[in-house]
Amino acid sequence: MRQDVFHVIMAGGSGTRFWPVSRAGRPKQFLALVGDQPLVRQAFDRASAMSGAEKVYIAAGTAHRQMILDALPGFDGSRFIAEPCARNTAPCVGLSALRLRRVDPHGVMVVAPADHVYANPAALQNAIENAVAEARAGDALLTLGIRPTRPETGYGYIEMEDESVAAPAGARRAKRFVEKPDGPTAKRYLASGRYLWNSGVFVWKISAILHALEAWAPEVWKHLARIDEAMGSREEEQVTREAFEAMPSISIDYAVMEKAPDVRVVPADPGWSDVGSWDAVAELQDADVAGNSIVSPGSPDADVLTLHASNNFVYNTTTRLISLIGVEDLIVVDAGDALLVCRKSDSQSVRSVVEALKARGRTDLL
């Protein structure tokens, strides 16, 4: 890619869906849920492969700075973008754009979540290259849309304009962003061929997204403007903290993408997953002939013994032996100090366990 392309990896998540392995101090993006490396490292390596590590920035909470440096040997800490507190993606995108404008006011910016996976990174790169070309040609805000393969109710969707409303090759105009649909609606979306999954990957000129934030999200912009003034001064850190604390917690989708007039979507088939639950992790593994799959990060000695057991997923961070007899469709996660045994179809309920642990005061396990 040309030298004007910058990547921002948003690594600020603090999900509870991967308890007992994910904890407050070690959220999902730091786990090797799929593949041998932490998800944030996979994201960093993908971006570095496109533009070189010196063009890759990581945005995350201050508390996670050291973990990110530890997880990414090739990452220069000067490109860490510190979010003083969690305020969802719009403030994060704005702060990142302000930082990058000082590096290259004419640059193009690719924003991607740290905790998604792609079975086909070449298709991802191709889609991003198409989006970059189109972003560079004007002031459009682009997003990658994943062609749906099932009537998923867990994702947001983007409706494309009819093809008659022209957009340059590779992209389509986005008609609207829609929240997670119910089952029948998702089936209708899938059948129509006009809906794509909202991937959370955005491409735009740095100047374009800043103008859009100013125009469509003034309640965010007014605080970003204060940060911009203080940037480079001795007050930068303090002003940034105060501005972040004062900003609303709002997503870039809601703050800008659903409102701006020239939003386009590049359809793609990169084998994307947002890795939203243990069930999703299980589906991304290679399984044995009985459908059982086993992940044992950091414990090559970990042993699993199955007997009349099928279609189970075991994630074992310990060296303990795990034996499954006569069970099917289970998720078994052993985190050493806590064990989860969960029916695959119930893996969304892991959050409720975290809530229950909070209520019991078991902060040692959160």
Add this chain to the structure above:
Amino acid sequence: MRQDVFHVIMAGGSGTRFWPVSRAGRPKQFLALVGDQPLVRQAFDRASAMSGAEKVYIAAGTAHRQMILDALPGFDGSRFIAEPCARNTAPCVGLSALRLRRVDPHGVMVVAPADHVYANPAALQNAIENAVAEARAGDALLTLGIRPTRPETGYGYIEMEDESVAAPAGARRAKRFVEKPDGPTAKRYLASGRYLWNSGVFVWKISAILHALEAWAPEVWKHLARIDEAMGSREEEQVTREAFEAMPSISIDYAVMEKAPDVRVVPADPGWSDVGSWDAVAELQDADVAGNSIVSPGSPDADVLTLHASNNFVYNTTTRLISLIGVEDLIVVDAGDALLVCRKSDSQSVRSVVEALKARGRTDLL
């Protein structure tokens, strides 16, 4: 009971059905599978309550002597009957009877397994008292027969003679001992009302069982006679070891009870279980409103969190938190270095896991 009644608790078992908690060095009878105490201690306390601790003997392998002393604070090691090697129950009963004959040649002997439980110990004591009275009156060999409550295929049965063949009050003549039946046969047994479960509890005069061994099990008796000669001499230990090694491994049921002419059975309803599998353990626990039951021996801090989970059994020897979501009819056993997740109906297959571990050379877990 009168002073002539002695109890022998057979604690020589080395089962593999309670892996991963039971191990070669800590078999089932040393586990608190049901209730707060190890099963062998419950057996000792029951016998002591009937006749006083000074009348209770424990027979087990030499290797388990210290564990028994540790488990039974009120037990005097001089009443430990050491089995030099495992030879099933006939040699053990014979050795015990020889020991007791030296204490009281006219005494009555109650033999019971160390690893069974009784929901109604008073009914057990009453049945034993009836059997003792009848044993004392002649030379009959008595056994307790449990009135069946289901067509169980996992137990041996005893068929009673028709009531027209008289036996004194409380007992019935035993017509035959039968091995574990298949399902239809077990249903027929249950419907007939003439079959009882073989409890493994025996009552007889010391002299009567020794005469019976001599008459019906000469291949056992000839070695017992050598032990009897050496008893009290300096050669006792060596002769006992050599004799045991030379003896066939044979049960007292097969060696004597199925052959002797005057065998009687006392029907009883003591809420008996042979605690033969994790499933049996699960059935003996008090469950919460969702049918889940939790045992955490030695770990009062152990915590279990269930969500949309029903009819599960958790046995946790650790202080780890165990969380169950959306699962039912599972057995989850956490032994620290190994974890078992097993469908209740498959708990007989635990033995196969032990075999597989042997094949893998995981002696650390056996």
